[in-house]
Amino acid sequence: MRDSLKTGLNFGMTSGVITTLGLMVGLNSGTHSVAAVISGILTIAVSDSLSDAMGVHVSKEAEGGHSDSYLWLVMAATFVTKLVVASTFVVPVLLLDLGSAMVAAVAWGAVLITVMSWRIARAQGSDPGKAILEHLFVGGVVVVATHYSGQWIGGYFGGGAIA
Secondary structure (H helix, E strand, O other), X not given: OXXXXXXXXXXXXXXXXXXXXXXXHHHHHHHOOHHHHHHHHHHHHHHHHHHHHXXXXXHHHHHOOOOHHHHHHHHHHHHHHHHHHHHHXXXXXXXXXXXXXXXXXXXXXXXXXXXXXXXXHHHHOOOHHHHHHHHHHHXXXXXXXXXXXXXXXXXXXXXXXXX
């Protein structure tokens, strides 16, 4: 696989999972609102996908030594991957009660991170277990931190009703 595609796919996948889970968990903890969570997911899917794609493009451009086609391909791969991955997190919110949807979303995110980490580690000849645990740990920190920050923000701004 071309390096530009690998970069875009892996960055988009990681950011799509971690950012979307953080947003979902924080919004759920702060608002307990299906509409807020779905709105947040869809907003992240579009705005943060574009932002990350541009960020990867500029970062790779600043490194130098990359062709224009490489820069645009990594940008497109990042955008599409993050857009698709982030959008998949709407499904459990539409199908389940919000509490169950959060559990399902965290499980889905863990599956995606596990598969990606395993593939990267195998390709590099390193220990997949170590990579998986490391990446799941970071994702877990994000989920816990956004849960408690969402609770604090929701409490501070009126018991969960953010105006």
